Amino acid sequence: MRFFTGDELGNLKILRPKLSGPDTSNLEQLNRPTEKPENAGVQVLSARTQRDPSVTLLAAGYSNGIAELLTIVEDDAITSLQQWTETRLKNGQRYVGIHCTEKNVLSCTSNGALRMTAIEQDSSDTAPTSLTASLPTRLCDWRLSENQNTFAYGGDEVDLSVWDTERAFQNRVEDLTSSTAAAKKRKRNDTLFPGEIWRAKNLPNDNLGLRQPIRITALCYLSASSGSNHHLLTGTQLGFVRRYDTRASRRPTSDWKIAKVGGVETLEQGFNLHEVFVSDSGSNLFALDLRNGRVSYSYKGLAGSVTSIAPSPTFMVSVARDRYCRIHSTFPAPEQPGQQQEHKGEVLEKIFTKSTPTVVVWDGDHSSTKPIASSQELEEGDGDSDEDVWDNMEEVDDDGEVQGSKTTKKQRND
């Protein structure tokens, strides 16, 4: 059970939660054989366990444009496999997403530079081969779906957009420029780019007739066990969390105001059913129930805004701007939406990291353990289980019931 964190000085650390027993959790720095990039903070991280479960691939993107692929073994020995630079990264732009798949590492920057770099196991001196693609600029978040067929992005006045991974890299820029040139003459928002399969539509004007601004700051795929990539959640700068279903419509299926201070910093789907963790700009971390958009519970004792969340089947680790890395307990949402949440999650431990941590990821296999989150599948499942419940229920005798009530009355009188 390991978590990897990266911080603003460019250090990578391993966190091993040890919550039972006298030991406190260990946050150790990884000793790197090569020098870490100068003056570069870690901006994005992605971890993937290979087929050999003792080896983990970790891809990291730094603020100076360098991206690195590292392997980490069980005993925390780390070797750097590959390193490459995103040359298209300009001043003021940053990495917004990185994902390690079996064969490639996909990375994206906020000015839309998407790059797919092939993973080569034998670290040769030649630069790794990579394919590039262009996405619109002013992006704030980029995610790859669980089954790696699609990716999505959103940003400042860039609405949520889902692209097909393969087609994104096939198309050359001529298509893009010609399509944008043609699009500029007409409704430039509606024509999809080649490679793009779906784009969201803005909410209708509010009650004053004013356009709702599109400022997506965080994004997350809601995965079902079959690896569906139809459901997405976005968090906006105004504090709204919107749920989209790409098969159903372009407008969000639900829109909830969650954040209390500022906007949504980050969103992650939890491992319990219907659970999503949302953090806002002002030191709040909420666990949300996806069925009705209500906050199930929020974590207390945070002083800085949470910048990254890493859920795992047992705990959840969050990393905040007040230089603390916190381990939280999570509890599943109640069975019926709207019921009271009996057990609320707590901060189990907080660890002071000497520099501001920026990202945290869980070292584990995400796809196998994610629960069913889509409502349609849930309804089907519920129908079957309901009938089973009725069938399995024993018949209760009237005498038994009366006796039960009588005994409780007696206890009350005492």
Add this chain to the structure above:
Amino acid sequence: MPPSRFEPSIIKNKIKREEIANKNKKAKSQDKLQRRLARAKLEANDPTAKKKRLSTNVPRTLDNMREFDPSFLTADPSSSSQTQDGPSSSPGEPAYDENAEDLASDPFAAYFNSEEDPNIPPKVLITTSPKASKPTYEFCDEIVGIFPGAEFIRRKKGKGFEVGRIAGWAAGRGYKHMVVVNEDMKKPNAITLIHLPNGPTAYFKLTSIELTKQIYGHARATPHNPELVLNNFVTRLGHTVGRMFQTLFPPLPEFQGRQVVTLHNQRDFLFFRRHRYAFRSPEKVALQEIGPRFTLKLRSLRKGIPAVFNLAEEPKGLEFDVDDLKSSVEETLDSDENKQNASEAPEKVIPPKQDDYLWKWKPELETTRRTFFL
């Protein structure tokens, strides 16, 4: 000691009860006085006994029973011994001081590493909240006197004059700090201190203001650069606040002016004082207070300058910043030229659209009476 003593509260007669209770109290205090006199007599002859008593009977206060905060910056004994050995003798890897590296990379590092003339004071812009009143202007007058290099500019009222926007303009004009004195009910009540090029914003609550003219027997301030005394900033957050305050003043004080500015932290309250000192003898110093006296309490620390919310701005369409057709060689050439151009003209500072809190005070953080954050 008898197993049960006689309590005067058993007596039903009020007069008699009062009499007995007062007599008991008086006897008790007389007893304590006699004991103290006896002890003083002993200790007048034997000073070591007094020292021993004082060293063993240390009272427990909230300050010395403070809750442990892992972000205390303390001198690590192991690292100091390694630096004594020197880098050449250590066979293994040198001690990686992450705290030092973190401090070296924080926004105030430029002040400590700068090669400019240390006598030149950093430029500070002082302004108020819109529609301020006389007490606030008087306080701002005093503040202008505190910081050499400070300028007061009246805040205009309107949509385009948000704090974040003004901070952006000030950064473009070479100011290093901005101080905004907020007013409520005709009295200054808060200070927002913004470190200018993209620095953190600290919001303090301001109380107990006494202006110079209200202090009896106050000294006169001179335009010399003052010395700084920053007391009791222990945690990482406290260190950040202390350094922020330090960057408001010029690095080299003028000792001839004999002025000292103190920011003393006690239980998360920052006490600001300004004094002139004179050495009456090599051990004795006389202090005379100048200048305003006020108390600050840190409420929040935000990364970056304050955000400007402009929700009604014109929506920009989808644009492309990255062009795949350009070869990488062309890109590197262009980027070199761009870098040169950028170094000649300072980059324009744009206020962010979102406030990111590094630290925010919430009542739930005060779990016990002994938790302090600075």
